[in-house]
Amino acid sequence: MQNAGLAALGLDWRYVAGEVHPDDLRAAIEGARAMKFVGLNLTVPHKLLAVGMVDALDESARVWGAVNTIRFEAHDAEGRWVSLGQIHGPINGPVHARGFNTDADAITRSLREDLGLEPHGARVLLLGAGGAGRVAALKLAADGVAHLFLVNRTASKAEEIAAEIRARHGRTEVVVGYPTGAIDLVLNATSLGLKHDDPLPFDPEKFRLMQATAAYDMVYRPAVTPFLAAAKTAGCQVANGLGMLLYQGAKALEIWSGKAAPVAVMRRALEQNIYGR
Ligand SMILES: NC(=O)c1ccc[n+]([C@@H]2O[C@H](COP(=O)([O-])OP(=O)(O)OC[C@H]3O[C@@H](n4cnc5c(N)ncnc54)[C@H](OP(=O)(O)O)[C@@H]3O)[C@@H](O)[C@H]2O)c1
Numbered sequence: 001m002q003n004a005g006l007a008a009l010g011l012d013w014r015y016v017a018g019e020v021h022p023d024d025l026r027a028a029i030e031g032a033r034a035m036k037f038v039g040l041n042l043t044v045p046h047k048l049l050a051v052g053m054v055d056a057l058d059e060s061a062r063v064w065g066a067v068n069t070i071r072f073e074a075h076d077a078e079g080r081w082v083s084l085g086q087i088h089g090p091i092n093g094p095v096h097a098r099g100f101n102t103d104a105d106a107i108t109r110s111l112r113e114d115l116g117l118e119p120h121g122a123r124v125l126l127l128g129a130g131g132a133g134r135v136a137a138l139k140l141a142a143d144g145v146a147h148l149f150l151v152n153r154t155a156s157k158a159e160e161i162a163a164e165i166r167a168r169h170g171r172t173e174v175v176v177g178y179p180t181g182a183i184d185l186v187l188n189a190t191s192l193g194l195k196h197d198d199p200l201p202f203d204p205e206k207f208r209l210m211q212a213t214a215a216y217d218m219v220y221r222p223a224v225t226p227f228l229a230a231a232k233t234a235g236c237q238v239a240n241g242l243g244m245l246l247y248q249g250a251k252a253l254e255i256w257s258g259k260a261a262p263v264a265v266m267r268r269a270l271e272q273n274i275y276g277r
Contacts (some may be wrong), residue, residue: 001246004269005253008262013038013085022046026053033072033095038085039256040070041249044131047101054099056081064135067099069252085256102251103132103244104139110243115214117185120144125179125212127201128189129157132218136189137161141169148174149183151202153190178207186212186231193217193225200227209234217241223275246270 002015020028025046032040042050050067051057061067073081073096081096111117122145126137129152138161140148148165152158155176162174186209192201209215215231218241228238250261271277 001249001266001270001273002253005250005262005266008265009253009257009259011085011257020046022049025049029053029070029097032070033097036084036091036095037072038083039072039252041252042068042070047131050099054097056096056098058098058100060101060104061099064101064104064138066101066103066135068248069100069102069255071098071100071255072096073098083256083258086258100252100255102248102255104135104142105251106244106247107136107139108143109247110239110241111185111187111216113247114239114243115185115216115237117214117216121146122184123147123149123179123182125149125151125183125186125202125207126189127151127187128191128218129154129161130189130191133189134161136187136218137165137174138168141165141172141174145172147179147183148172149179150174150176151178151207178202179211181211183212185214185216186236188215188217188219188225188227191219193219193227194221196222196226198226200230209236212236214238218244220245221274242267242270242274 006013022045047066047068054070072084074084074087074091075093076082084091108119119140120143124140124145150158150162158176162176165172165174188201190201192198209231215236215238217225217228219225220241223240228240231238246267250263250266253261
């Protein structure tokens with residue numbers, strides 16, 4: 001996705017994946033800084049650790065308490081910190097690491113673009129209260145969801161998120177449990193669906209997919225999970241988590257390059273890579 005995006009933008013950069021032990025994360029960030037990398041993406045479990053390892057946090061990383069994107073910056077001629085990717089010529093002086101989070105915005109962008117769903121005023125059932133479920137719940141509340149129903153195998157984790165939402169986003173009415181009436185969206189943020197014989201991520205005796213207008217599965221491999229297949233049969237509009245993966249990457253590319261990401265090219269590259277089509 002990123003290399004296709006870089007090529008489409010005419011940038012002679014390369015995006016490579018590396019495996020770093022959490023104990024070595026600080027050294028890896030320092031190494032990237034010394035080599036004047038333009039930036040980094042980080043995934044679990046590095047997103048939380050990196051918060052204390054950068055020189056500055058963008059508002060997005062401060063709000064979500066996690067860093068999934070680092071931009072290395074140096075002073076431009078006017079003394080402002082700018083992306084190394086936007087400095088032409090030699091880089092002298094200090095290089096500074098700024099942490100961002102592009103995950104939360106990617107969730108609601110994907111809901112809007114892939115399902116046409118506007119969170120403001122919506123009724124949403126969110127299944128799962130792990131790392132991704134927590135960010136989704138808080139982002140949906142921040143974007144003005146009116147009623148949020150939280151369900152998780154370990155109910156105490158859903159209760160913790162509900163308490164956080166009540167403290168931070170009082171306009172959203174949050175309930176731990178299933179909705180009784182119609183809802184706009186049911187969102188799977190559990191890891192159920194990754195394996196073909198996984199059960200559905202909800203209790204069919206307590207919730208029926210016919211209650212929902214739309215269903216979103218954060219899982220994107222397989223493209224159609226049993227949850228999405230059942231939702232489609234029940235008449236829901238459906239989308240998988242590919243858009244979420246795409247938009248967090250597209251935003252990172254914009255942060256590094258200062259240019260609009262070629263989203264269609266990046267989506268095509270993802271689909272080819274993941275689904276071979
Ligand atoms: N599309 C994307 O870009 C994207 C990005 C991030 C994550 N994801 C996907 O989102 C899902 C969650 O990721 P995460 O980072 O939040 O993982 P996580 O922190 O490990 O959380 C896993 C969640 O799944 C639940 N779960 C796991 N096994 C279960 C089972 N057998 N029965 C019922 N619930 C079960 C957990 O419940 P407990 O709390 O009870 O353990 C928890 O709510 C994964 O499928 C991941 O691939 C997609």
